[in-house]
Amino acid sequence: MRKKKNIVLEDLIVTGYAAEGKSIARHEGKVIFMENAVPGDRVTVRITKDKKDWAEGRILEIKSYSPERIDPFCSHFGVCGGCQWQMLPYEKQLEYKQDQVVQSLRRIGKLDLPAINPIMGAEITRFYRNKLEYTFSNRRYLLPRELGDPEISSLQNAAGFHARGIFDKIVDVDVCHLQQEPTNRIRKEIKSWGLEKGVSFYDIQQHEGFLRNLMLRICRTGEIMVNLVFGHRDESLQSDILQRLKDRFPEITTLLYTINTKKNDSIFDLSPVVFHGRGYVIEKLEDFSFKIGPKSFFQTNTSQGERLYQVVRNMAGLKGDETVYDLYCGTGSIGIFLSNRLKKLVGIELIPEAVADADENARLNGVGHARFFTGDATLLCNDSFFNVHGRPDLIVTDPPRAGMTDKLVSTLLGIAAEKIIYVSCNPATQARDLAMLSEKYHISAVQPVDMFPHTLHIENVTALFLKH
Secondary structure, eight states, rough: OOOOSOOOOEEOOOEEEEEGGOOOEEETTTEEEESOOTTEEEEEEEEEESSEEEEEEEEEEEEOTTOOOOOSOOOOTTTTSSTTTTTHHHHHHHHHHHHHHIIIIISSSSSOOOOOOOBBSSSSSSOSSSSSEEEEEEBOOOOOTTTTOOOOOOSSOOEEEBBBTSSSSSEESSSOOOOOTTTHHHHHHHHHHHHHTOOOOOBBTTBBBBEEEEEHHHTTSSOOOEEEESOOHHHHHHHHHHHHHHHOTOOOOOOEEOOOOOSSSOOTTTTOOESOOOOOOOEEEETTEEEEETTTTSSBBBBHHHHHHHHHHHHHTTTTOEEEETOOOOSHHHHHHHGGGOOOEEEESSSSSHHHHHHHHHTTTTTTEEEEEEEEEHOOOHHHHHHHHOOOOOEEEEEOTTTTOOOHHHHHHHOOSSEEEESOOOHHHHHHHHHHHHTEEEEEEEEEEEOOOTOOOOHHHHEEEEEO
């Protein structure tokens, strides 16, 4: 395929998925990447980026559909930014996710692998998220059938999620299937109140407006946290909507509000204010309890998070006399989950608020042999630190999607702990890191876990043993 502009390819057959859930087809030996297709679809594609060995394209037409396709259950499928794989049977989703892990570890890492365990699928595939965040906006995303209609304007108030790839327009959500009720009823109540009172919805272009964001956390314990974010302070309006929520939704156990006048939606540098309740909720994993505040990180799929930690615990094979280091420990959930099978737990995390949560969770569970530290593991993990806290027998690392830094990998190689368990939400960066760790470690077990049904995301747990 020669490089030229306005290339349109007819009758491409989609053959599979690549990293990040992109569909792939082949033409004249070149791999073509695209989105929103299912293996078996026959498509017409316009090439948008053309390289020597690969190209990216946009689907102009699906000429025939794959027999694997099913009807999505959500009316917002294909419009909002989530649940990209609803058109695939769940069994097929698991099959492609398993393949994504295998291909990443083999092609990127070029690793010597044991037999990879079958992916651990979710028993609950809808309403599985314990946390959701909605956005209020004065700009509604128009559906394709609405475009060009002079009687329909995008300048409408909406409450929902960002349209995929569009920062300033919101899909006005009717029913979201990611979180159980009362999530939809609360969102709609706030929207109705805003329309009734003539309150301004946030304008992300002008950075102004009163109703801005909504965070809901619904725990398996029955506790519910709501944090309503306002774009500016108005004590009369704040009190009115918060009291309305308290009166109409008595199941809310903690109700907070946050004033965010910044240009971004992050609240980690802000101070949520308690309107009603304790200011936090309690969630449980097995017999462990975790205190979760409005800024705390916690696995957003409680039931699968519990199974993920069980995988880590089984791979750890702890005997009770080990010192375990938990890197990127967050609020301490993995380490605390392991705590009754080890001698000493040391957690390291960059975010001070998360370390404070970890300390609180250790106290809550009576884990007196845990210590959590704020800092960079590459700087903290040295001989003087080990002289005080002990060298690790096991290191658990659960980095963000970007994976570990080269410096941290070098630090781990220098520590040479007997075992490392690497939890990853991105098999590609995990494969890169494992390739570097293979200098001193061999992989003994690999277990993919599906944390997010109907999405392209996959979690993978790998156990490594020091070579002798």
